[in-house]
Every structure is written in structure tokens, then in C-alpha cells.
Amino acid sequence: MEREVDVIVIGGGPVGENAADRARAAGLEVVLVERELVGGECSYWACIPSKTLLRSAAALRAAQRVDGAKQAVTGGLDVRAVLARRDYWVSDWSDQGGADWLESIGVGLERGHGRLDGVRRVVVERAGGDMVVYRARHAVIVATGTDPVIPPIDGLAESRPWTSREATSVTAPPTRLVVIGGGVTGVEMATAFAGFGTEVTVLARSGLLSGMEPFAGEAVANGLRGLGASVRLDAAVERVERTTADEVVVTLAGGETVTADEVLVATGRRPRSERLGLETIGLEPGDWVAVDDTMLATHADGNAERPWLYAVGDLNHRALLTHQxxxxxxxxxxxxxxxxxxxxxxxxxxxxxxxxxxxxxxxQVVFAEPEAVSVGLTAAAAERDGRDIRVADVSFASVSGAGIHADGYEGQARLVVDAGRGTVVGATFVGSDVAELLQSATIAIVGEVPVDRLWHAVPAFPTMSEVWLRLLEALGRPGTADAAASADGDADEADESDEAAA
Known part of the structure; x- marks a missing residue:
């Protein structure tokens, strides 16, 4: 027997929850299928626990940067308390709250592994082995997310490596940790464990945070080193071997070895679509699901005649971020x-x-030491896009609010402006507690606010937001000769940035 509902959502993370909530709020009958915990990767093994693990050490360092407060800091980090706080924020890995919320809004919850079985048909295998079949009258929304990639390095898979799940659910920090990968997960987990006092070694094939402006990765590398971590760039891993239950040896190209208690692999993500039944609707299992701007799967059977299949979140590979x-x-x-x-x-x-x-x-916010945040295009990406750009770079040393925020504050900001349109297309801020500056930049880009108009958005003094005034001054006051001179200088800076990125 098949049960009919209006909409079926496969995947109960934040993305699937939001899709189900919106459809149900309109009056549609919705069932959500989840094989693990309602709340998904973000709530239990990624965003929430990782940021909780990072926050306590970051708060301690913030106090130590302000004279008068640092004298009151007489002890070190209480790691046990940090882990207990993490446990609270992940609800001790219980999803009862999520399940209760779905019930409260009228969304049905089907626990089990869901897979497509033809157009608008979903088969769910429950934990006990029973099968139940659903047919969607109108739509199936897939939001199954991603899994970590384990690269084909000799011996790595057999060495029982950590992924982000093991790192964020840790019950006791290891004495020594090797992190393979220089992306966001690798950087954040290296920061967290260095804050715990773990001896951390980061091995990156190139620089850190390659998707951001070059100065962001450079600042984070220096920050990790300041925390006592070893950051090895241009490091190629040739072999990994677990020699004992408590020891793993990582061999680099050239024969050098690094020994640790655990090795964390943070080299990317792959779509969780191998067992999604994509082959039953003309798609390739294991692939990302291509979509248009309405999130409609562009090559699924029957979608052209009567739209029914949508892919949201990581699975469509547009932006692997929970908020997107x-x-x-x-x-x-x-x-x-x-x-x-x-x-x-x-x-x-x-x-x-x-x-x-x-x-x-x-x-995007990278909760490292220091924080690195960005939105829109980097200077190099904007030029690859064929844009005529102007770039403004300023140091937070010129911002009074930053100096008051922390003694000896160090940080950098960049705006990328489309010269033809006169609007901001990219922004990057690096420094302690810069995450809260990001939304203003996002609004400027989404709203396509002319730079000349931004001059009238007066930042309060003395706050960190004063950096916006310094950036506009670097671009040049509108309608004056220094604006044209600034444009010429910024073009030279953008060329240098492209060379650094290359």
C-alpha cells in the first residue's frame, strides 16, 4: 500500500526542516523522512558543536587582550566544562525537541532511510527492516546533505581517521592531533583543539582558506602558530599508518614523518546521494543534483512536464553552508x-x-584565530568574471573602535567594487570579533547600494563599524579628484592580489 501526501521531504536537517515548515504553513500535507537525528549534521556534528567548542577559548583570549580584564584571568580553560556546554547545545544528541517541533507544526515524521523509486514515489526503509511507500501528489524535496571525503592516501582509510563528526563529538582532547586539510573545517578544528592545549599540526597542500582573499589565510595561519600549532603549507601526505591504538604516523613527500594520537581528515565533502535512488529518475547515483534558481532538479524524469523534484542545501552544490x-x-x-x-x-x-x-x-564566517569573514566575490574572482573593479584595503589599526575593543588590535578589511556599476560586489574582514560586520556588507551587495550612497550610512563612533568609513575613504570621496586617483591605485592592488592568489 502507498500513502499519498502533498509533499515529501527527504532529509531532516535544518534545510529539510525549513522546506517542510514553509510548505506546511501554506496548508499542504507534508511528511519528512530522516534516517538519523532530526536537526541533521549541523545541529549535532557540525555548526553548533564546533562553534560551541571554539567559543570558550575565544572568550578567554578576548579577555586577555584588554588591560584591566586580563589581570582578572587567573586560570586556564576548563576543558571539561567546555565539553559539557557542547553537550547541552547538542541536547546530548537527542532529537526529541526536533521531533516535538515537527509534531507541533503538523509535519509527519518518518524515521528511516528514504530513497526515490520513480517519479514522485519514495520508499522508506525503517530501522527494523520494514518498508513503507509514499507517493507525493505534488513535490519531493531532497535535502540529504553531504559526507566527508576520505582521500585515496595510502593507509589513511585503514588508520581509523577522524572526520568532523569525531572531532566535534570528542569526549577527551588528544595530546597530539594532525589535521589534513586547510579549509574551513580543518582551520576551525585546529583552532579549537589548540585552544584545549592539544599539540596540533596542520598539513595543507597549498595555503589556508583558498576560497578567500589571500590575506585571510595568511592571517589565520599566523594566528594558529600564535596558539602553538604547527602549520605546514605545501605539504603532501603520502602515507598514514596507525602503529598502535593510540598512535598514528603521517609520512610526507620526501619521507618526513609526523606522529600523533589522532588524525583528522578535512579535505572536502561529497554528496550523500549514492543510495538516494537517483537512477530511478534518470540521474546518476553519487552525483550532485543540478538545479535551476528555483531549486528544481534540471535533469530528472518528468520535471519538465510537471515540476516535482527539488534539491536544496549541500546536495545541489551551489553553496555548502547551512544558512544558504x-x-x-x-x-x-x-x-x-x-x-x-x-x-x-x-x-x-x-x-x-x-x-x-x-x-x-x-x-561565510570562519571562526578561527582571528576570525575571517567574507561575502560576494574576491578581487581575483571578480576580475575572472570580467569586471572592471576597484579595491579598497584598510587596516583596523586606523579604526578607533578596534583599538578600544582590544589592545594592539590587528586586522584587515577589503571592499571589491564594480567600477562600472558603482556597487560593492565583495567584502572581506579579518580580525577578532569581525563576524558581526558581515551582515552590513551582505546588505550592501544584495541591495546593490551605490557606493556614493554608502557615504551617507554613518557608522557610530567609536565602533568597529567605523572601518566602513575608512574603506570608503580609501576608494576616494565621490565627485573629487582623489576618487579617480584612488581608482588607479586600487587597480594596481588588485593586480598584486591576483598574483598572490595565483
């Missing part, structure tokens, strides 16, 4: 409801039912 996935999910839930109920579809750029910002304004 939730943004997509809100648009999709509303769109499915509009199509089902015959309401107007707003699918033009910046319409309610599309994810336009995934092309132009994806914000």
Missing part, C-alpha cells in the same frame, strides 16, 4: 505551495521563489 541551504529551502517551500495552490510564482531575479543570492552574496 535554509535560504534555498524557504524559497522552495513557498514555491511548491504557490504551484500547488495556483498562486503567482515570483521567479524573476530577487523574486520570493528563487535563490538569487547564491550567485552574488554568499556570506
Amino acid at each position: 541551504g535554509k535560504y534555498q529551502a524557504r524559497a522552495v517551500g513557498d514555491l511548491v505551495a504557490a504551484r500547488t495552490l495556483g498562486r503567482p510564482e515570483e521567479t524573476a531575479p530577487w523574486g520570493a521563489h528563487v535563490a538569487t543570492a547564491d550567485h552574488s552574496a554568499v556570506p
